[in-house]
Amino acid sequence: MVEALSSPRLLSRHGIRLGRAVKSLNSQRDEFGEGESAVNRVRELVKLCSDWIKGGLSGQELIEELEEECGKLGLSEEFARRLLGLMLDEEERLRGGRPAPSGLKLREFASKVQELQRMGEKVMRLELGEPDFSAPPSVVEAACKALREGYSKYGPATGIKELRQAVASKLSERFGLDLKPENVVITAGGTFAVYGSIEAVTKPGDEVVVIEPAWPLYAHQARWLGRRVLTIRTRFEEDWDPVEMLQEKVSKLTKLIILNYPNNPTGKILDRGSLKAILELAEDAGAWVLGDEVYMDFCYKDGFASVLELPAERKIMVNSFSKTWGMTGFRVGYIVSDPEVAMKVARAQNTAMTCIPEFVQRAALAALSDEESARRNIELIGERLKILYEELSRSKLIEVKPPEGAMYIFPRIKVDGFDSWRFAWTLLEKKRVSIAPGACFGEDYNSYLRISAVLDGEPLREACRRIREAIEEYS
């Protein structure tokens, strides 16, 4: 073994440190006893991992055993969990790796659309989750005022107390709760709200459940952070209901279930009974529930319940100012949870970016009291969703449900071998309409399209006419 380290390759790369290396390895050999060098142990260990990984794992059933064994040997539960996660990852890699996340290509597609626009082409843009209305003047002026008053210094990683208080009061009033500023952390948009929440309540190797069709960033963030993703694939035929599949798939390995209702892209609203069932299931499994409720205000059917309204110990609500007030580029949102989790999210935010601008938070404070703008925006989206439903229903090749909430419609195209990406490019090229391919939201949804309610009535009808035409011409 010492000989191996003296190989020419190693000598040339690490010649300078060889003396120390040999000394250290020899002293390790002593510790392990004759013939039991550390390197031999590495060999053994790696062989075992390889056999095990290639044999196929069943993580769900093994984690408890693994923790117990680790406990007996004085190793931490975290070590057990991370080791298991590492092996599951490697197994996945050996089986050919993860499917490419086509959802992340949507921004690329959108840039191509912008390019066309810059070249003078008129494109009807319905591909992004960004309202066409901008932040109301009340919000813009509040930001300017705060800037001029010098609110541009470092602030707390939790966000400013005034805004946390205002969020707590508003939600308490709406849902009959008694939330405190300590329950709220202001985040860099809904995006960091989810990212920070994943960091706060899970560890690398933990399992995060994502319900598809889904915003692509849930799975992407979880994997980015070294968590494993378990996908639940809801179906059009079952009215996108996830409850039964969750009951089947949630296990002791599950640490977090991400819900998103009203849903992007389907517009589904989960009723109170189903939400209750999921929260109970999660409690049973010891898992957290994250309710991404950024479309909370966009409900066009009764029955929506927030995770905040139902009893459960482990829950986080995520929200954003982006959609209701057209403040996408302000990057301001929040999480609501118990004070301990809130503090963990704040710590994650502090670690990644110190804090978020106070003048942005003061703009958000102004938004909260501008209920008129919110109401107008919500009505506007509602009217457009109706138009989308009406117009798309006219084609026999399109199957569509009346949207219940959010700002999207998610029709299924009844054309054999339909490919949503191919269609999106053709539609853009031939009809100058851009939509989001269903494949962005999960592998199973390649015969769907997501169309955003971000154009006014007449142009929206025109865009729908072109979509219908393009589907008829598609082959």
Add this chain to the structure above:
Amino acid sequence: MVEALSSPRLLSRHGIRLGRAVKSLNSQRDEFGEGESAVNRVRELVKLCSDWIKGGLSGQELIEELEEECGKLGLSEEFARRLLGLMLDEEERLRGGRPAPSGLKLREFASKVQELQRMGEKVMRLELGEPDFSAPPSVVEAACKALREGYSKYGPATGIKELRQAVASKLSERFGLDLKPENVVITAGGTFAVYGSIEAVTKPGDEVVVIEPAWPLYAHQARWLGRRVLTIRTRFEEDWDPVEMLQEKVSKLTKLIILNYPNNPTGKILDRGSLKAILELAEDAGAWVLGDEVYMDFCYKDGFASVLELPAERKIMVNSFSKTWGMTGFRVGYIVSDPEVAMKVARAQNTAMTCIPEFVQRAALAALSDEESARRNIELIGERLKILYEELSRSKLIEVKPPEGAMYIFPRIKVDGFDSWRFAWTLLEKKRVSIAPGACFGEDYNSYLRISAVLDGEPLREACRRIREAIEEYS
């Protein structure tokens, strides 16, 4: 083993899934052959890890062997590296874990100071790395203009092209380079610039070298992201020079070396020759170098060289608008590297927060052309550093070097058993002056203080008088 899973505890928690679990374990047993169940393999593996970890690892020498063995067995190098990282972490935990990061307590301390101020107490605040000057009117007005013009939509995760171009041009001119917008990514302050860079060029389990005394967030971010931290402890007696120690400690396991010159807290400027030596060392080891140059403009001695100026393949420069223009609360900075790394940092930013506000970026654009404000701020800090040096030199109990750059002075207190945290609290209580304890910047610096040059002349002299007094009274 099947019996173990039928224990009452498990039955009650997972009764519903027991049937499936048993079935799955039995089928695994078949795959591994008689008596070779997956669970037995887990037991073996864990036992081996435990022995190995408790025997003490020498990761530096083992990684190559481990990769080779993994390669032979069809396991990836990443698996080898992550497994080693996991074991090194567990070993550290068994030895009593990481020292508590006292640097992160500084913000807590600062909040206490604010509380005192709110209660009407006058405190001379020198504890934070935040200039007392605010963003110049040119910057504030540019932000307001952009807000009113509707620059408040989603933007690219890289930052807007105009600002990337402006940064590239400015640095190209200053250092005689030919940088393109593709080399630049606009980030949420210097904080995310470092966080995103760590994510871009290292993986969990990789070693990141931090040179102490250091901004506490380097080590914290690296550990937060599952990287391991190797600390280099530079010494007052050696003029804070890190080169020799780096030559000793950098190994094949090292994936990133973080440099910060002009330095926070010592104010040291690394000369061109030393920087060159470090870059060569890093190239040899295949490691990246991150030059955090947020104090680049605050140089009061010749000799500073940017990592951008010297040839090396693997380098990232980090900068921020926070210090030069007093824009701490705007949260805007940038990284400069090769286009591939730049894209990775942008991806990290996209994952965590989608993008940063465009109106903030347009304010940064205005800052870049407001050279007068920058010059005034830099001169101001320079004058104050001189005052700090003069005033602190008067005490025989204080050892101090003339500050070369940045906006801090880092005196050593020659009092036996000096405790920087205890002193900081006493100073605040008795003299109403707040400073940052040396312990915030590394374990070895408990007899040091960091004093920020963020007060004007006369008050600054008064604060120094009080610090001298408090040191004389300290026992």
